[in-house]
Amino acid sequence: MTKHGAAAWILAGPALLVIAVFFALPVVAGLALSLTDFDIYALADLSTLRFVGLQNYAHLLQTPLFWQALGNTLYFVVVGVPVSIGLSLGAALLLDSRFARWQPFFRTSLFAPVVTTAVAVAVIWRYLLHARYGLVNQGLAAIGVAPVDWLGDPHWSMPAIIAFAAWKNFGYNMIILLAALQAVPRDLYEAARIDGAGAVRRFTDVTLPMLMPTFVLVGILTVSGYFQLFAEPYVMTQGGPLRSTFSMLYLMYEEGFRWWNLGNASAVAFLLFIVIFCASWVMLRFDRDAPGRR
Amino acid sequence: MPRREAPAACAGAPAEVQGRRGAIRRIGWGSLALAGSLAGCGRGSKNPEGPLDFWAMGREAEVVTELLGAFHARHPAVRVRVQQLPWTAAHEKLLTAYAGDALPDLCQLGNTWLPEFSALGALEPLDERMAAAGIPRDDYFTGVLDTNLMPADGGASRLLGVPWYVDTRLIFYRTDLLRAAGHAGPPETWSEWRAAMRDIRRLAGGRSYGVLFPLNEPDPLFALSLQQGSVLSEDDTRGAFSQPPFRRALDFYASVFRDDLAPRMANTQISNVWDEFARGLFAFYVTGPWNIGEFRRRLPPERQGDWAAAPLPGPDGPGVSTAGGSSLVIFRNSRRKEAAWKLISYLSEPETMQRFHALTGDLPPRRSAWRTPALADDPPSQAFARQLERVHAAPKIPEWERIFQEMQLTAERVVQGRQRPEAACRELDTWVDAVLEKRRWLRSRRA
Numbered sequence: 001m002t003k004h005g006a007a008a009w010i011l012a013g014p015a016l017l018v019i020a021v022f023f024a025l026p027v028v029a030g031l032a033l034s035l036t037d038f039d040i041y042a043l044a045d046l047s048t049l050r051f052v053g054l055q056n057y058a059h060l061l062q063t064p065l066f067w068q069a070l071g072n073t074l075y076f077v078v079v080g081v082p083v084s085i086g087l088s089l090g091a092a093l094l095l096d097s098r099f100a101r102w103q104p105f106f107r108t109s110l111f112a113p114v115v116t117t118a119v120a121v122a123v124i125w126r127y128l129l130h131a132r133y134g135l136v137n138q139g140l141a142a143i144g145v146a147p148v149d150w151l152g153d154p155h156w157s158m159p160a161i162i163a164f165a166a167w168k169n170f171g172y173n174m175i176i177l178l179a180a181l182q183a184v185p186r187d188l189y190e191a192a193r194i195d196g197a198g199a200v201r202r203f204t205d206v207t208l209p210m211l212m213p214t215f216v217l218v219g220i221l222t223v224s225g226y227f228q229l230f231a232e233p234y235v236m237t238q239g240g241p242l243r244s245t246f247s248m249l250y251l252m253y254e255e256g257f258r259w260w261n262l263g264n265a266s267a268v269a270f271l272l273f274i275v276i277f278c279a280s281w282v283m284l285r286f287d288r289d290a291p292g293r294r
Numbered sequence: 295m296p297r298r299e300a301p302a303a304c305a306g307a308p309a310e311v312q313g314r315r316g317a318i319r320r321i322g323w324g325s326l327a328l329a330g331s332l333a334g335c336g337r338g339s340k341n342p343e344g345p346l347d348f349w350a351m352g353r354e355a356e357v358v359t360e361l362l363g364a365f366h367a368r369h370p371a372v373r374v375r376v377q378q379l380p381w382t383a384a385h386e387k388l389l390t391a392y393a394g395d396a397l398p399d400l401c402q403l404g405n406t407w408l409p410e411f412s413a414l415g416a417l418e419p420l421d422e423r424m425a426a427a428g429i430p431r432d433d434y435f436t437g438v439l440d441t442n443l444m445p446a447d448g449g450a451s452r453l454l455g456v457p458w459y460v461d462t463r464l465i466f467y468r469t470d471l472l473r474a475a476g477h478a479g480p481p482e483t484w485s486e487w488r489a490a491m492r493d494i495r496r497l498a499g500g501r502s503y504g505v506l507f508p509l510n511e512p513d514p515l516f517a518l519s520l521q522q523g524s525v526l527s528e529d530d531t532r533g534a535f536s537q538p539p540f541r542r543a544l545d546f547y548a549s550v551f552r553d554d555l556a557p558r559m560a561n562t563q564i565s566n567v568w569d570e571f572a573r574g575l576f577a578f579y580v581t582g583p584w585n586i587g588e589f590r591r592r593l594p595p596e597r598q599g600d601w602a603a604a605p606l607p608g609p610d611g612p613g614v615s616t617a618g619g620s621s622l623v624i625f626r627n628s629r630r631k632e633a634a635w636k637l638i639s640y641l642s643e644p645e646t647m648q649r650f651h652a653l654t655g656d657l658p659p660r661r662s663a664w665r666t667p668a669l670a671d672d673p674p675s676q677a678f679a680r681q682l683e684r685v686h687a688a689p690k691i692p693e694w695e696r697i698f699q700e701m702q703l704t705a706e707r708v709v710q711g712r713q714r715p716e717a718a719c720r721e722l723d724t725w726v727d728a729v730l731e732k733r734r735w736l737r738s739r740r741a
Contacts, residue, residue, distance in 0.1 A: 040692050041732060043393060044414040048736060059728070238382070241560070257386040259696055 034266035043260065056267035066268070068243055069251040070275070075158055076165070076247065077226045077279075084166040084222060085215070088173035095174070096181040107178070111171040118168060122235035125164050126151065129236075151237050154244035161232050161245050168232075169225070173218045180214035181207070216287040220280050227276045248272045342629040345373035346637060347398035349388075352381050354402060354459075354620070357653045358641075365640045372633045392416055399628040400638065402620045405441040408455055410692040411623070412444040417454040418624040418631060420638075424453060427639045433660045435460060437617040437685035444690060455621030456638055457659035459650070461582050462615045463517045463606065464681045466589065466674075470600040471502060471577040480604035484546055487578075487607040491555040494577045504555035505578035506570075507547065509709065511561060512702035513616055514580040517606055519543035520686045521613040525701070526726070530691050531734045533726030535701070536719040542609070544705060544715055551709045558709060568592035571601070580606070582618070586674045587655040603677035605684070617685035619659065657682070693729050700725060 034056055036042075042049040060066045091110050095103055113121065128135050129150040137147040150160040184207060192202045230249035233239050239246035239254075248268060256265030350358055355378035362374055377398065379387055385407065391397045392414055403411065411417050424431065431439060434457055442455040467480060475493035491504025507514045519525055523539030526532065534540065550556045557576070564570055571579060572593050579585075589601055606615045622641060624634045640646060647658035648666045657678055658664060669675045688694055704722045707713040713721075 037732065039732060040389075040410060040413055041736060043389075048732075048739075050735075257389070260389055 030266045030269060033262055034264075034270055036263045038262040040260045052263070056264050057271065060264065060267055060271065065243070065246075066251060066271075069246050069248050072158065072244065072246055073227060073229055073248045076162060076229050077223055079159075080162040080165055080226050081219065081222050083162060084170050084226075085173055085218060087166055087170040088177055088218070089211075091170060091174045092177035092181055095178055107175070110174060113168050114171040116168075118231040119235050121168065122164065122232060126236055129160055152241055154242040157237050157241055157244045161229075161236060164236065165226070165229070165232050169222070173222060176218055177211065177214060180211050184210045212287070216283060220283055223279050223283065224276045227272065227279070248275075344630075345375045346400070346630055346633050347375050347377065348400050348634075348637065349377045349379055349384075349398045350402040351379050351384050351404075351620070353654055354656070355379070357650065360653060361641070361646060361649060364646075365637060368640070369633075369636055372636060374637060395627065397625045397627060399630045400622060400624045400634040402458060403455060403623045405438075405455065405457070405617070405619055405621050406688055406695055406698075408442060408621065408623070409444065409690040409694065412454055412690075413692045416625055416627075418626045418628070419452040419454060420456060420624065420635075421453045423635050423639075424456065427635075429456075429639065429642060433662050435617075435659055435661065435682040435685065437614075437687060438619060438659050438682065441617050441619075441687040441690075442621050455623040456642055458620045458622045458641065459647075459654075459656035460659045460682060460685075461584075461618035461620075461657070462678065462681050462685050463513050463580050463582055463618075464603060464615060464677060465505075465606060466571075466579045466581055466585060466601060466603050468571070468574065468577045468600055469602050471497065471574060480602070481607045482605075482612050483607055484609050488550070488553075488555070491550065491578065492553070495555055502574045503557050503576040505550060505580065506559070506564075506567070506576040507550065507556050507580060508561040508564070509559060509706050510702070512698050512705075513582075513618075515543065515547050515702065515705050516688070516698065517580070517615040518547055518613075520616065520688075521606075521608045524689075526689050526691075526697075526730075528734075529737065530689050531730050531737060533697075533723035533730070535704075535722045535726065536716070541715065541719060544708065544719070547705060548708050548715060566592075572597045583657045583675075583678055584655060586672075586678075589674075603674040605677060605681040612680070612684065614684045614686050615681055617687050619657075691730075691733065693733070696729065697726055 035051060035053060037050050037052050037056070094100060095107055095110075100106070127133075129137075131137065131147060131149040131152060134150070136150065141147060148156050150156050188206050188210070189202055192206050197205065228249050229247040230253065233245035233247060233250060234253070237245045239250050249272065252265045252268040252272070255261045255268060348358075349355075355376055359376050362376075365374070366372070384404075388397070388401070388403075388407075388411070392411075397416065408417070438457050438460050439453075442453055442457060443451040444454050446452045465480065471494050472480070472490060475490060475497050477490045477493065481487035481490050488504075494502050494504050516525075519540045522542050523537075525534055525540050527534040527537070551558055561567065564575075567579070568588060569592075570576065571589075586603070590598070593601065605612045607613055622638045624631055624638070628634055641650070642660070644658070644660055644663035644665075647660060647663040648668070650656060651658055651663070651666075652668060657675070658669075664670060664675075664679055669679070688698070700722065704713075704718045708715050708718050
């Protein structure tokens with residue numbers, strides 16, 4: 001090893017050690033756990049732990065509850081991510097507008113939900129969404145809409161959770177998109193205006209293409225975050241009604257901490273990892289193959 | 295079963311659940327922490343002189359502090375620290391505490407959770423202490439005490455908990471509707487029950503259903519199946535849901551829905567059970583003792599004379615029901631077992647139990663505690679007293695809670711007409727056999 005090599009290892013060593021201990025080791029331990037039947041009996045007496053190979057995975061894929069959880073999670077991602085990013089984009093455009101006043105104030109207050117505790121604000125949302133006394137239904141009643149049992153009706157529970165999650169998270173992407181918007185060179189807009197493009201054309205032909213790389217970044221971050229839906233249904237609906245808000249992570253939590261089947265729970269975690277990995281890969285491919293990109 | 299209607303769920307959220315990413319990470323860490331504790335590092339370093347840690351759940355935890363005055367007067371040296379756990383989080387909290395060696399000295403434990411902690415070997419046997427303290431075992435309702443007896447080596451059994459309060463299911467009913475339908479008293483057999491429900495359904499143009507079996511509650515169906523026999527076979531290592539005992543119970547349960555004598559509704563679809571009962575949506579409601587208080591509080595004054603409780607009808611005479619409730623247990627790793635036992639024996643005195651009942655409405659497990667007028671002269675409570683003489687324990691295996699929930703999901707499919715009972719029960723047995731595979735393996739290993 002060269003002298004430079006040694007120096008590099010010494011400098012990178014502490015960071016690598018931290019990554020090994022706090023990332024690589026838990027991941028490997030989790031993978032190993034998912035190949036065993038670690039359960040309440042193994043917790044009592046480690047000699048009852050058995051290596052079961054891929055049985056946990058095979059079993060999960062045959063469990064209707066797993067597919068239901070996957071379906072609910074996909075519903076949340078497919079509807080929630082566009083809604084959330086749309087909100088972020090809308091808010092970012094408003095903040096970026098020439099007419100916007102007190103921009104720092106609005107930027108801060110729109111970002112505020114991101115830094116609040118999900119559990120605490122979920123409690124407030126439960127009040128807002130309460131079927132009888134909730135502000136949302138009172139507002140709907142004022143415009144003549146019959147009350148909706150947001151958290152008790154299996155058809156409305158997921159939309160309610162999506163609304164909550166979108167509100168909670170849009171501020172984060174808003175900041176990123178706002179930065180990207182402000183980085184769009186003003187002369188592009190000027191040139192477009194001289195060419196006779198109206199506000200809509202300037203948005204679709206200048207703003208959106210310039211934001212594309214940011215969209216991919218924001219999209220991947222949001223998709224992988226939204227696949228890990230847990231705190232919202234845990235606090236607001238406990239996965240119900242009729243398991244309509246039961247997510248993959250919720251399944252993992254129940255397997256692991258309610259039934260104490262840590263083997264199964266780890267298998268769920270790895271399946272979720274594969275799903276997120278595939279989704280991110282597809283999005284990257286999509287970005288690379290998008291027209292106008294090299 | 296220990297659980298009641300889910301309490302305000304927001305109270306149940308542990309503060310550490312902060313985000314989706316956090317949860318994933320915790321599983322990873324949990325396994326590491328687990329490996330650490332299993333490797334044997336640092337078991338029990340608690341100070342034997344410190345205060346007694348007592349974990350209790352929900353309302354009982356609030357109330358028990360009010361009972362401690364007299365205890366402190368008698369045992370000034372023992373300080374008690376009561377920690378309240380919400381029911382929704384208690385089970386996870388206890389298991390995690392076991393894995394992290396952070397269990398308290400004593401705890402309130404739902405008696406369906408006892409098998410789990412017994413399998414973990416976390417509980418201190420209490421037979422000798424019970425005998426030495428002179429607490430007569432036969433003063434306890436037999437079926438309730440039985441839920442605390444766990445099989446030990448050599449066919450014997452050990453007492454791992456002392457019943458604190460009891461819970462079972464029976465019928466609450468509308469006396470006026472029953473009378474209008476031409477029935478003088480509550481039904482005692484399934485056929486009488488069905489006849490009464492039919493007559494009530496015919497009354498007033500079918501405005502009232504016969505009974506409410508909430509589709510998300512497993513207890514009513516399980517109580518009916520306890521009357522017929524066991525739902526598990528081969529030493530609780532295989533499902534017996536396709537066997538005649540459970541099939542008879544399921545057939546009765548499903549036929550009530552098929553004949554339109556019960557609405558196909560979950561509890562969550564009925565915004566207020568008490569309003570609907572007062573309005574006469576259903577005449578019978580299979581539920582537990584906490585509803586004595588709720589009915590008195592929540593039914594309108596003009597309906598207070600129109601309801602009563604009676605033991606659960608059986609196939610051919612008054613039937614058995616579930617043996618639920620909570621017990622008090624001492625954890626094996628406690629360094630303050632003597633003090634913990636002092637508290638348990640204080641809470642087990644009939645007078646303390648009577649005060650506890652006055653504060654919470656929880657029914658005492660000792661027959662001698664029932665001699666107070668508040669219980670002895672109260673007709674709905676007396677219905678419970680009669681039922682408590684006929685209660686059976688659920689299978690004493692850690693997997694029971696899970697099987698119990700799955701049983702109800704199966705029954706729901708049958709009731710909704712999505713599956714035929716034969717196929718549904720066969721599928722349930724296959725599922726149960728898979729869940730109990732480890733038990734079969736453990737048994738063959740022991741043999």
